[in-house]
Amino acid sequence: MLRKKYYTALTLVGISLTLMVITVFASFLDQIVSANPPEIHRERTLILDKVSVYKGDKKTDAAPSISFLQKNIRNLQSTETISYFTTREFISFLNGKTAGHILKFTDENFWKITDFEFLEGKPFNIIDVRKGARVAVISEKTKAYFFKDGAALGKTLPMHGIAYQVIGVVKPATPFSRIYSDVYVPYTTDVNTQRTEKALEGTYNALLLAKTDDLKKVRAELRGILKKANLVSGADSVKVHAFTALEQFAKSSSFNDDEPEYGKTAIVISIVLVLFMLIPAISLVNINVTRIGERAEEIGIRKSFGATSGTLVGQLVTENIIITLIGGLIGLGLSVYASQLLVQFINTFDPLFKMPTDSFIISWRVFGFCLFSCLLLGLVSGIYPAWKMSRMDVVYALKGGNSL
Amino acid sequence: MIQLSNIEKVYRTKTIETTALNHINLNINKGEFVAIMGPSGCGKSTLLNIMGLLDTPTAGSIEIANQPVTSLSRKRLATFRNLKLGFIFQSYHLINDLSVIDNVELPLLYRKGISGAERRKRALVALEKVGLSARTKHYPNQLSGGQRQRVAIARAIIGNPEILLADEPTGNLDSAMGEEVMNLMLHLNKIDGTTIVMVTHDEHMAKKTQRIIHFFDGQQVS
Numbered sequence: 374m375l376r377k378k379y380y381t382a383l384t385l386v387g388i389s390l391t392l393m394v395i396t397v398f399a400s401f402l403d404q405i406v407s408a409n410p411p412e413i414h415r416e417r418t419l420i421l422d423k424v425s426v427y428k429g430d431k432k433t434d435a436a437p438s439i440s441f442l443q444k445n446i447r448n449l450q451s452t453e454t455i456s457y458f459t460t461r462e463f464i465s466f467l468n469g470k471t472a473g474h475i476l477k478f479t480d481e482n483f484w485k486i487t488d489f490e491f492l493e494g495k496p497f498n499i500i501d502v503r504k505g506a507r508v509a510v511i512s513e514k515t516k517a518y519f520f521k522d523g524a525a526l527g528k529t530l531p532m533h534g535i536a537y538q539v540i541g542v543v544k545p546a547t548p549f550s551r552i553y554s555d556v557y558v559p560y561t562t563d564v565n566t567q568r569t570e571k572a573l574e575g576t577y578n579a580l581l582l583a584k585t586d587d588l589k590k591v592r593a594e595l596r597g598i599l600k601k602a603n604l605v606s607g608a609d610s611v612k613v614h615a616f617t618a619l620e621q622f623a624k625s626s627s628f629n630d631d632e633p634e635y636g637k638t639a640i641v642i643s644i645v646l647v648l649f650m651l652i653p654a655i656s657l658v659n660i661n662v663t664r665i666g667e668r669a670e671e672i673g674i675r676k677s678f679g680a681t682s683g684t685l686v687g688q689l690v691t692e693n694i695i696i697t698l699i700g701g702l703i704g705l706g707l708s709v710y711a712s713q714l715l716v717q718f719i720n721t722f723d724p725l726f727k728m729p730t731d732s733f734i735i736s737w738r739v740f741g742f743c744l745f746s747c748l749l750l751g752l753v754s755g756i757y758p759a760w761k762m763s764r765m766d767v768v769y770a771l772k773g774g775n776s777l
Numbered sequence: 778m779i780q781l782s783n784i785e786k787v788y789r790t791k792t793i794e795t796t797a798l799n800h801i802n803l804n805i806n807k808g809e810f811v812a813i814m815g816p817s818g819c820g821k822s823t824l825l826n827i828m829g830l831l832d833t834p835t836a837g838s839i840e841i842a843n844q845p846v847t848s849l850s851r852k853r854l855a856t857f858r859n860l861k862l863g864f865i866f867q868s869y870h871l872i873n874d875l876s877v878i879d880n881v882e883l884p885l886l887y888r889k890g891i892s893g894a895e896r897r898k899r900a901l902v903a904l905e906k907v908g909l910s911a912r913t914k915h916y917p918n919q920l921s922g923g924q925r926q927r928v929a930i931a932r933a934i935i936g937n938p939e940i941l942l943a944d945e946p947t948g949n950l951d952s953a954m955g956e957e958v959m960n961l962m963l964h965l966n967k968i969d970g971t972t973i974v975m976v977t978h979d980e981h982m983a984k985k986t987q988r989i990i991h992f993f994d995g996q997q998v999s
Contacts, residue, residue, distance in 0.1 A: 674870045677831060678932070679859025679887035681852050767831040771870060 380664035381696065384657060388700025388750060389707055391653040392743055396708035397715065398645065399742045400733040404547040406619040407738060411489040411546050415618050417586050418486060420551055421446070421579040421595075423614040426605050434630075437613065438575025439566060445598055446579060446613075451590040456482035456580040457560060458552070462726070463532045467519065473726035474515065476532060477554035478563040486582045487552060494526045494541035497559050505561035510541035514729055515555040532556065533564065548732045551578070551618070573605055581615055591615065650750065657754035665689055665758045672762055673770030682763035689762065693755030694748060701747035708735065778940060778972045779805040779828055784837035786823050786995075797823045798834070799995045807939075810966040810973045812983035815992030821976040822944055824992070828974060829862055829942045830854050842939055859887050863933030863971075865962075867945035869925040871917040877928050878904065878913040884936040903931040907961060923954030930961055934971070941965065943975040947982055959985060 408415040424441070426433045442457055449455065458479035465472050477483075484496035489510075497508050509530055516525040516539075529536040537558055546553045560566075560577075569576050583591045592615060599611050616624065620633040627637030665672075672685060680688075712733035720727045786798040797820045805811050813821045826832035827839065830846060838847045842861055849857060863884075864870075871880045881900040885891050891899075904910045907927040917925055926946060933941055943962065947955035959982050965971045975986065983989050991999040 670870065671872050674872060675883065675887075676855065677829070677858065677864050677870075678884040678936075679855050681855040681887070683852070684887060768826050771831075771866070 380660060380667070384660050384664065384696055385700045385703060387653055387657055387660065388697050388747075389703035391649060391750065392701045392704025392747060393707040393711050394649045395746050396705055396735060396739060396743050397712050397733060398649065399739045399746075400708070400712065400735050401549065402622075403736055403739050403742075404734060405549045406622050407736075409547070409734075409736065411487040411544075412550060412552060412618070413488045414486065414582055417583040417588065417617070419581040419583065419588060419591060419615040419617055420621060421581060421613055421615040422551075424573060425612045425614065426573065427609045427612070428607060429609065435574035436576050436578065438570040438573060439560065439577040440570060441573050441575065442577055442579050446581070446595065449581065449591065449594050449598075451584055451587075451594045452581045453584045454482045454485050454580075454582045456480055456486050456582075457577050458483060458580065459560065459563065459575075459577045460554065461563075461565070463556075465519070472518070473723075474532075474555040475553065475726070477552075477557045478560035479557055480560055483552075483557070483580065486580050487546075489543040489546070492542045492544060494539070496541055497557075502559040502561055506559060507535060507537045507562055508540045508559065509537035510543055510557040511539055512543055512545035512555050514545055516542045530556065532558070535562070535564070537562075545729070547734065548728045551621075552580070573611075579615075588617065650746065654750055654753045657750065658757055661693060661754055661758040662761070665762045669762070669765065669770045670773050672765060673767050673772075676767045676770065682760075685763040686756070686759045689759035690752065690755040693759070694751035697747045697751030697754070698744075701743060701750075705735065705740070705743055708733075778807040778809070778842060779803070779974070780840040781824075781828070782838045782840075784824070784827060784834045784839070786820070786827065786832070787835045797995050798827070801837070801997055803990070803997065805972060805974060807972055808966070808970045809988065810963070810986040811975070812986040812989045813974065813976045813992060814978070814980070814983050814989055815998075817978075819992045820995040821992050825942050825944050825974065825976050828940075829864060830858050831864075855887070859884055859936065861939050863936065863938035863941045865926070865929050865933050865941065865943035865946045867948040869917070869922075869929045869949075871925055871928055871932075873917050875916075876913065877909065877915050877917070877920070880917065880928055881931045881935055883932055888936065899935055900931070903935040904928075906934065907931045921954070922950050923957055926950060926954070926958050927961065930958065930965075934965060934969075937969075939972060941971050941973045943973065945976055945978065947977065947979060955979070955982065 403409070406415070412418065421442070422436060423434055424437045439457055446455060456479060458477050461476045461478065463474050463476050465474060480502050481497060481499045492513055494510070496510055497506065501508050511525065511530065519525070519530060520528060525539045525542055528539050530539055581591060595613055595615060599613060605611060616633065623633030623635050623638040624630065626641045627634035629637070675685060713730045716728045716730050716732050781801055781803040784798055784801040785796070788795045788797060801824065813824065815821050823832065827834050838845060840846065846854065846857060878897065878900050881903055882896045885896045885899065901910060901913065904913060907930050909924060909927050909931065912920065912924065917928065920928065941962070946962070947958050950958060962973055962975070963985060966973050977983050990997060
């Protein structure tokens with residue numbers, strides 16, 4: 374590796390940049406689909422976020438209203454818990470600075486479906502929700518923003534002209550999640566409900582925690598309920614869309630707003646991987662062909678003294694994997710900075726609602742995936758040049774074999 | 778020890794066909810020290826490469842240590858080379874990034890069942906034989922031409938091969954160093970009984986061997 378510094382450096386740059394992109398991509402995917410705290414039940418948590426009304430050839434889509442959700446999906450037998458939530462925003466003016474914050478109106482069940490780590494205080498309960506208590510659970514970052522290092526519990530936070538009392542501080546969820554928010558308050562304090570919520574259409578979503586992993590049961594029960602209920606006069610049918618985070622991702626990545634199409638998702642992911650892995654791998658193959666080609670004489674010597682093609686392939690591929698792993702580690706380090714740069718870039722589009730700079734979390738799962746990618750890249754980019762080199766005629770190799 | 782029967786080597790391109798070796802029949806006995814002489818391009822090195830199983834003949838058969846080797850697979854040829862043959866090249870062919878001792882150990886890396894400690898021990902013995910035990914940690918580019926060739930000899934003999942094939946081993950050395958290397962090979966032949974085939978241009982060196990074979994235009998002339 375050290376003998377051909379130029380090629381080693383070139384290889385390391387290529388690998389580390391490739392792995393950096395893959396790590397950021399994997400980190401993003403991990404956060405939107407995997408069961409990470411506080412969303413530890415993601416695989417059996419359905420997000421009901423859309424209602425479709427069919428009238429003749431016409432289809433109207435909308436987010437459901439809180440009244441629709443409460444009336445129709447309150448008592449599903451196949452679910453363990455149901456929670457309602459809607460996302461709003463509020464603007465704060467603090468020390469001459471303006472900042473946007475995400476606000477979620479939700480209920481007591483939200484804290485049962487999720488597993489937020491409470492750093493201080495506690496969540497609001499059924500009594501708080503029933504009586505419309507103006508209490509708030511805020512994220513650690515919101516606390517730091519409004520209260521600096523001081524205590525937050527018991528302090529008030531004005532939102533939409535109403536003062537809420539802070540009763541809990543939680544570690545934030547990932548900003549890529551549907552449950553992410555800076556502040557959580559009881560939905561019964563939502564002053565806009567009357568204005569925004571109609572009979573069927575509204576602004577609310579529901580989290581349905583299924584009893585088992587068999588999500589078909591939940592969907593079948595939903596269909597059954599909607600069939601029975603006469604929800605919209607003149608409508609042929611009403612359909613609610615309830616999907617897990619993975620299914621939501623599959624829907625958006627397969628460009629189908631109604632149903633997840635995993636085949637298309639696989640194609641999209643494959644295209645991304647081809648762009649980010651295959652093309653660099655081909656470049657690495659070329660670099661390796663040249664790099665290994667520079668060692669023709671050494672290979673000739675080793676073969677003269679009894680090295681078999683298999684042994685040489687093993688040696689060259691192992692060396693390549695070591696380089697790839699070193700490049701991978703550099704790439705992993707770079708991905709931390711790259712993700713922060715990406716967040717800063719995203720934040721330029723909406724300076725009011727800034728994403729935290731540490732939004733991309735590199736979990737052990739992501740780390741493992743990157744390690745696997747390194748090994749794969751090392752193998753893919755190393756095997757062909759090594760095999761080709763190991764087959765080189767010994768006499769030709771001893772003369773320095775100018776090319777393969 | 779080495780029996781070549783009707784060996785032919787033809788290099789073919791789309792337009793030209795060059796015969797490097799033409800019907801060579803040669804028998805080298807066990808313990809013999811043979812010199813192959815001839816003008817440049819007469820096929821000496823090609824013959825040595827074929828004897829060393831580094832190259833394959835276009836026609837003919839080879840038997841080494843009573844074993845027909847012409848039809849052996851690449852893998853078995855590699856093992857055979859490792860066990861039976863040792864090479865000394867004109868341009869030494871040492872790996873510059875490896876220390877002297879690591880270069881000498883190289884053939885044993887490809888031999889099963891030899892531990893690292895055993896390899897090191899045997900490398901030290903081989904270096905002792907060529908008088909370079911004080912240079913184990915040096916790198917090839919820190920040595921003189923004569924010293925490099927002695928390292929190459931140590932590497933060639935570490936595996937106790939029955940046959941040593943030397944392609945102009947003194948070709949890059951001045952006369953004093955050439956003598957030193959030649960004496961070393963004579964010693965190996967005499968004391969260890971190693972069969973040696975040496976390609977050389979140097980008649981003075983060739984005369985020190987037991988038999989001189991002359992080549993001209995791909996044919997054995999004497």
